[in-house]
Amino acid sequence: MIRRGFLDPESRRDLIELARDGSAAHRLARRANALVLLDDGMTCAAIAKVLFLDDDTIRTWYQLYKEDGIEGLASFHHEGGACRLTVEQQDKLKAWVSSTLPRTTRQIGAWIAVEFGIEYHTRSGLIALMHRLGMEHRKPTAISRKLIPAKQAAFIAAYEALLNQLSADEAVIFADAVHPTHAARPVGCWAPKDTPVAIEQSSGRDRLNIHGAIDLETGRTVMKDVLTVDALSTILLLTSLEALYPGMRLIHVFLDNARYHHAKLVKAWLARPDCRIRLHFVPAYCPHLNPIERLWGLMHRHITHNKCYPSFKDFSIAMLAFLRNEVPRNWRAYCDEVTDNFRIIDPKEFRIIA
Numbered sequence: 001m002i003r004r005g006f007l008d009p010e011s012r013r014d015l016i017e018l019a020r021d022g023s024a025a026h027r028l029a030r031r032a033n034a035l036v037l038l039d040d041g042m043t044c045a046a047i048a049k050v051l052f053l054d055d056d057t058i059r060t061w062y063q064l065y066k067e068d069g070i071e072g073l074a075s076f077h078h079e080g081g082a083c084r085l086t087v088e089q090q091d092k093l094k095a096w097v098s099s100t101l102p103r104t105t106r107q108i109g110a111w112i113a114v115e116f117g118i119e120y121h122t123r124s125g126l127i128a129l130m131h132r133l134g135m136e137h138r139k140p141t142a143i144s145r146k147l148i149p150a151k152q153a154a155f156i157a158a159y160e161a162l163l164n165q166l167s168a169d170e171a172v173i174f175a176d177a178v179h180p181t182h183a184a185r186p187v188g189c190w191a192p193k194d195t196p197v198a199i200e201q202s203s204g205r206d207r208l209n210i211h212g213a214i215d216l217e218t219g220r221t222v223m224k225d226v227l228t229v230d231a232l233s234t235i236l237l238l239t240s241l242e243a244l245y246p247g248m249r250l251i252h253v254f255l256d257n258a259r260y261h262h263a264k265l266v267k268a269w270l271a272r273p274d275c276r277i278r279l280h281f282v283p284a285y286c287p288h289l290n291p292i293e294r295l296w297g298l299m300h301r302h303i304t305h306n307k308c309y310p311s312f313k314d315f316s317i318a319m320l321a322f323l324r325n326e327v328p329r330n331w332r333a334y335c336d337e338v339t340d341n342f343r344i345i346d347p348k349e350f351r352i353i354a
Contacts, residue, residue, distance in 0.1 A: 002062055004041035012039060014070065031061045031073050038062060083132065089116050094133045101353065105130070140353055143345055144285035151283040152344045159342070162252065162280075169249040173241060174292040174340075175213040176255060177229040178299075182206040182315045184308040185300060199308055206312040208319060211237045213253065214292050216340055219331025220244065223323045225316070231263035238269070238277050245276075254280045256290060288345060294338045299323060 007015070018032035030051060037047045044055035044062075051058075064072040085093065093112065102108050105126040113119050120126050130136070166172065183204035191197045211233040212223040222240045226233040238253065245251055255261055261279070270277060287293045303322055309315035327334055 002038055002044065002059075004039060007035070007039040011069075012036065018070070028073065032070075034058055034061055035065055035073070083129065084118055084120075085112075085116065085129070090133060093129075094135070097130070097133070097135055141350065143347065143350065144287065146285050147345055147347050148283070149344050149346045152286055152289065152342075155283050155286070155289055156342045156344070159254075159280075159340070167249075169247065170252065171215060171245050171248045171250075172217070172252045172254070173213045173215055174254045174290055175211075175237060176290055176292045176296075177209070177211045177233075177258070178296045179207050179209055179229075180299070180304065180319055181208075182309065182312045183304070184306065185304045187305045189306060199306055202308065202312075202315075206315075208316055209233075210320075210323070212292065212295075212323060213237060213241060214295055214327070214338070216291060216335070216338065219328045219335060221323055221327055223320060225320060229258075229260065231260045231265040234260055234263070234266050235269050238266075242276055248276065251277050252280055253277055254282060254290060256282050256287070257284050286345075289342055291338055291340050295323075295327070298327075298334060298337050302326075 015032040015036050019029050019036060034047050034051065037050075038044070038058070044058040047053075047058050048055040061073065083090065092115070093108075096111060096115075097108065102111070105123050108130070109120045109126050120129070163172070181204045182202050184199050184201055186199050189197070209226050209229050210223055211226055211229050212221060214221045222237060222244060224233060224237050224240065226236070241251055241253065260266070261281070269275070270279065282289045299319065299322060303319050307318075309318060
């Protein structure tokens with residue numbers, strides 16, 4: 001028999017607040033209510049009758065509270081509440097997960113069944129077990145190959161030095177090419193629980209070739225829709241930048257090490273006596289050091305995520321209108337997403353999955 005008055009005043013007050021809190025999970029509020037009624041002297045059977053449960057459930061809730069307080073009361077994973085694995089088995093499981101990095105709880109459950117002969121019948125129990133062992137389901141960060149932290153640091157230092165000594169008649173531009181395909185990108189969204197959602201898909205065979213540039217100071221862009229991204233499109237882009245900044249003595253253009261950026265035609269064009277363009281190359285394998293890459297991500301979020309265009313022409317119009325008009329016009333809203341807030345990526349800080 002559970003004696004009344006087992007709660008201290010502070011704990012009773014906390015449980016009453018939980019029972020009354022409309023934002024608390026319904027199951028947790030109901031458990032808190034049951035504990036308060038037990039403290040008032042009601043029997044497990046009486047409370048179970050009121051809550052349409054069995055009295056063993058009420059006793060289990062009481063035991064959870066006695067062992068772990070409100071935290072125990074808030075645990076809904078019975079298989080994780082009292083672990084079915086011994087400490088030695090948990091250590092062995094943790095070592096196996098750490099070494100193999102299984103993708104699903106199904107794999108983990110199958111390994112436990114084979115190794116220890118213990119069946120976990122619910123996914124929630126396995127998730128609770130993983131959390132108890134300090135594990136979480138995470139997506140690997142994609143990083144470029146052959147990253148050299150020292151080169152990244154040198155580039156960032158040189159860039160900051162350039163900005164610190166930049167005069168009023170100089171501009172800094174970031175350039176790159178992108179090749180968006182005429183295809184919708186399905187991404188997660190909130191929707192009514194009982195309504196399946198879908199998006200129509202196109203063939204994805206047609207694509208745009210855009211050689212573009214952006215000024216992070218003003219949001220001004222130059223976006224060239226070209227047949228092929230090559231040395232000629234590079235010269236076309238740089239020529240447009242000179243025309244866009246007629247009053248600038250020097251235009252610093254940061255771009256990657258694509259072969260067409262180093263082509264003989266480009267070098268010859270840059271060698272002109274009156275050329276106002278100066279190229280700066282981002283370190284190899286470091287797209288994170290070119291802010292225009294972030295613009296491409298912003299472009300996809302606004303144009304291709306969960307959006308389908310009936311024709312390639314419609315797709316092209318939407319894409320180019322966003323880059324040429326929408327971004328400069330609403331730069332104050334977008335500037336925090338396309339920044340030169342650079343960071344150094346060191347592969348040694350990650351466990352690389354082979």
